[in-house]
Amino acid sequence: MPITPATATHSSSNGTVDAILLELVDENGVTIGTAEKLAAHQPPGQLHRAFSVFLFDERGRLLLQQRALGKYHSPGVWSNTCCGHPYPGEAPFAAAARRTYEELGVSPSLLAEAGTVRYNHPDPASGLVEQEYNHLFVGLVQSPLRPDPEEVGATAFATPAELSERHEKDTFSSWFMTVLDAARPAVRELTGASAGW
DSSP states (O other), X not given: OOOOHHHHTTBOTTSOBOOOEEEEEOTTSOEEEEEEHHHHTSXXXXXXXXXXXXXXXXXXXXXXXXXXXXXXXXXXOXXXXXXXXXXXXXXXXXXXXXHHHHHHSOOOEEEEEEEEEEEEEEOTTTOOEEEEEEEEEEEEOOSOOOOOTTTEEEEEEEOHHHHHHHHHHSOBOTTHHHHHHHHHHHHHHHHOGGGOO
16 A cells, blocks of 8 residues: 555554554444454455545535545545545544545535445445445535645536536446435535525
8 A cells, every 4th residue: 555645644664554444333333343444345345434524615516526546446436525434543523624634635614523324335346345334524615625646636516416417427436425415414504505405
């Protein structure tokens, strides 16, 4: 695994990268152990804690991220603003804020919890499985993006109509619609009825 800003703090002194551990959870989201990141995604997948962030601009447009081509899981596909996994013992809210800054170079404004969703999505391209208990967050982005090219291939803001058009022509992550649909009540509360979410 390459050393990126996200993994640099977990690198050993001899330059090798320590294994990134995820929190394994039960169906209620209670921590039951840990597993190495890649191992947790091998079929059939181990249920683990994750988070998904949805940030919006002042016009109520959703910030989408195209995952960098160098990512081992779902490279080059479009997805929500940011997603990832808390380190064992790290609060999901803190992990969401941390990874948004690491990937996009911005700190979200008004980041708020938007519930949880549990899903099992195999990725046909890689053969990996997303077996996740996902904590959802919504917020605003109010400063210029500075994406890390190791993590992010491209970004785009989209209205609901533009997202529908993109969804027909671009490839999106297997989990995208599941997490978006689960977050919609909080998204509507944040953006207002006129934004159309």
